[in-house]
């Protein structure tokens with residue numbers, strides 16, 4: 001039973017919500033708080049107190065008997081912001097209770113027991129299965145003790161703290177090999193192995209699994225590094241093979257017989273050629289799934305009805321192209337935040353790095369450069385990824401909009417993984433401030449003629465003017481570039497009235513944000529700089545209550 005205790009109206013509301021969520025597991029203790037806590041402490045396995053931690057400590061202190069039998073106690077603050085596991089984190093289940101309470105009340109669980117804290121930032125946050133002395137090595141890592149890192153290859157791991165290096169008594173191995181268990185050795189398992197399998201019709205899953213296990217064991221390989229099973233398309237529905245993949249909890253990849261027939265293998269044979277049209281299933285499928293640079297590490301083995309072979313993949317570096325949004329922290333997406341913590345190397349303009357420096361893992365390598373070094377940034381981001389690292393290339397707004405994604409991907413080859421994380425663009429952030437200017441067809445045009453001839457820009461402005469598109473101007477005006485914006489506005493003015501609404505937004509979502517809804521005739525271009533976007537409405541856009549509104553359609557809404 002969970003005892004619920006409150007001292008205030010807000011606390012009582014919290015009690016009611018928990019009681020409603022867990023009707024059979026909770027009991028509300030009314031009356032004076034001291035008596036309520038005393039009774040609940042004696043009668044319940046767990047307590048949730050809507051009390052300050054100080055008050056709760058004073059009330060339960062005289063009642064404490066033994067870690068093994070004392071109830072778990074969670075405190076929730078008056079504003080329901082936090083659920084603090086105060087007492088009995090593990091034995092009393094308070095850590096889990098704080099999390100469960102948080103699911104219902106929307107509080108943040110606060111857990112202070114050491115092993116959980118280690119878990120939150122230790123080896124198990126690196127995204128690979130980990131085994132061995134996890135707690136001991138995580139602790140050494142957090143305590144700043146030298147920890148040796150021994151990886152068979154460069155895998156795109158997140159950043160590790162500076163004390164993880166070449167030497168140390170505690171050790172992290174990154175390998176697909178079975179290694180002797182050491183008291184201070186933890187092993188991360190990269191997804192490096194693919195097992196090619198073949199089977200006669202009706203082969204049992206046990207037989208396939210047995211052969212796979214034998215193939216791995218024979219070569220000293222760990223099953224936890226198996227990323228996939230692979231076979232020929234004709235076997236895609238072979239129940240024993242499908243079930244084997246399910247049991248290993250890996251996908252089953254299938255390849256056309258023609259594809260497999262074109263792969264050179266050490267042990268081709270006539271039987272599969274006759275049956276499914278390729279001289280090799282297991283070896284060829286393993287190599288096909290391993291991809292470029294893969295190598296066969298276990299040649300074909302046979303049982304009565306199955307075949308298996310193992311190939312190792314070459315690690316692939318990872319390039320994440322991450323948009324940081326217009327500036328405000330809460331317009332940075334959770335996915336972008338996760339990618340930043342996923343990275344070991346961050347590449348970007350120094351001012352953008354400053355925007356997110358506090359979110360990076362300790363030990364993250366930062367390659368920052370000043371304005372204008374775009375190509376160099378793109379090249380070094382790709383080079384780091386090709387060397388096998390996990391790289392985040394960052395940019396404001398969306399990193400693919402007038403930003404780093406295109407120069408980087410123009411350099412990138414097929415041997416790295418690329419992940420794009422969209423960001424809130426300046427145009428979208430500005431639109432939300434201005435009202436609803438983008439309610440119908442719209443276009444963004446950069447007025448920077450640094451890399452684009454003015455004739456091209458002008459042609460596009462003219463086309464937008466003629467086709468009545470709402471236009472957002474990026475890079476609208478700088479000290480050395482001041483005639484382009486008036487010229488562009490004049491072109492729009494040939495097709496729109498002087499009263500056409502125009503929105504000007506400076507530093508959207510940043511502390512110095514400034515915005516104005518004006519008109520084509522009244523716009524003062526000297527208020528526009530390089531941290532500004534200018535959105536010009538179409539012929540249907542109106543100002544309503546100081547906001548820019550572009551109707552959804554010309555007929556649907558007038």
Ligand code: SAH
Pocket residue numbers: 326327395396397398399400401402403424425426427430473474475476505506507508509510529530531532533
């Ligand atoms: N990738 C960015 C655009 C970079 S180009 C994006 O998706 O938004 C740089 C131009 O973007 C600036 O000259 C300015 O016109 C605009 N810009 C960027 N951030 C802005 C902000 N917070 N407020 C207004 N304009 C901004």
